[in-house]
Amino acid sequence: MHRLLITGAAGGIGRIMRQRLAPLATIVRLSDICDLGEAAPNEELVSCDLGDDKGVHDLVKGCDAIVHLGGMSGEASFAKIMNANIAGCYNLYEAARANGMPRILLASSLHTVGFYRQDEYFDANVPLRPDGLYGVSKCFSEALARMYFDKFGQETAVVRIGSCFEHPRDHRMLASWLSYGDFASLAECVFKAPRLGCPVIWGVSNNDARWWDNSRANFLGWQPRDNAGLHRARIEETVPLPDPQSSSALYQGGPFTEYPIFKED
Numbered sequence: 177m178h179r180l181l182i183t184g185a186a187g188g189i190g191r192i193m194r195q196r197l198a199p200l201a202t203i204v205r206l207s208d209i210c211d212l213g214e215a216a217p218n219e220e221l222v223s224c225d226l227g228d229d230k231g232v233h234d235l236v237k238g239c240d241a242i243v244h245l246g247g248m249s250g251e252a253s254f255a256k257i258m259n260a261n262i263a264g265c266y267n268l269y270e271a272a273r274a275n276g277m278p279r280i281l282l283a284s285s286l287h288t289v290g291f292y293r294q295d296e297y298f299d300a301n302v303p304l305r306p307d308g309l310y311g312v313s314k315c316f317s318e319a320l321a322r323m324y325f326d327k328f329g330q331e332t333a334v335v336r337i338g339s340c341f342e343h344p345r346d347h348r349m350l351a352s353w354l355s356y357g358d359f360a361s362l363a364e365c366v367f368k369a370p371r372l373g374c375p376v377i378w379g380v381s382n383n384d385a386r387w388w389d390n391s392r393a394n395f396l397g398w399q400p401r402d403n404a405g406l407h408r409a410r411i412e413e414t415v416p417l418p419d420p421q422s423s424s425a426l427y428q429g430g431p432f433t434e435y436p437i438f439k440e441d
């Protein structure tokens with residue numbers, strides 16, 4: 177492809193994907209509200225608040241594909257969630273519709289289903305059970321993606337990311353971890369698939385412990401290779417086992433299930 181847009185490119189996942197996804201496109205356009213550093217020869221840097229509809233329209237223009245990582249990545253006040261995740265996602269889809277409908281990889285989250293318990297196992301058709309306003313905003317983005325597909329044919333890979341960090345950080349992440357390498361290989365499958373549609377895919381590595389059945393996404397040919405199980409000994413040695421009655425041990429969404437509705441901005 178000629179130009180790939182990555183929103184949220186200054187964030188934890190974005191900073192890694194900036195390099196890892198570069199082989200997919202001639203030009204990578206990187207966007208955030210935070211500093212993106214210096215542009216490499218294959219890069220374009222665009223500062224843009226996702227809540228700015230005109231700015232997002234210009235941002236998407238000329239792009240052949242989008243990895244949408246930008247927005248609030250945890251629980252926050254409704255005002256912040258509203259601007260970055262709800263208005264921001266709407267602005268992105270409207271901009272895509274006006275600019276040739278580039279294929280989108282949408283970063284959704286396990287917090288769309290955070291109130292399921294850790295002893296439950298299900299596929300992507302499970303009813304949503306968000307664990308906070310952040311999770312609700314991801315449910316909104318998933319519904320928006322589906323509506324733009326059904327109404328206009330806009331293709332999106334809705335990726336319900338578990339916990340995407342360099343290594344799993346606690347016992348819960350032994351089931352929810354997605355390695356950076358597996359994220360990158362998923363993005364490659366998404367953008368190389370002849371037809372995508374609008375599947376919901378669990379963004380999770382090939383962990384020994386598992387809560388999610390990804391068989392509905394088999395058509396993509398994605399084979400996650402990393403396994404959080406290889407980090408179990410380290411986690412068991414260094415991270416205290418949570419109280420079995422605590423949210424961290426009971427719910428897939430862990431502590432997010434306990435957060436209040438934040439009022440501060």
Ligand code: NAI
Binds near residue numbers: 183190246247338
């Ligand atoms: P992050 O918080 O490190 O990065 C998000 C980026 O979005 C930040 O650089 C931030 O400046 C930018 N951003 C925030 N508000 C914005 C706005 N109004 N306009 C433009 N940019 C804005 O998050 P991370 O970990 O890199 O996650 C990326 C995406 O993946 C997020 O959408 C997050 O919700 C989702 N996700 C991440 C998971 C993880 O384990 N890292 C798990 C599940 C979902």
Ligand code: 15L
Binds near residue numbers: 285286
């Ligand atoms: C998410 O959705 C967040 O973006 C990430 O920072 C982690 O908190 C992750 O879920 C998780 O719950 O592990």
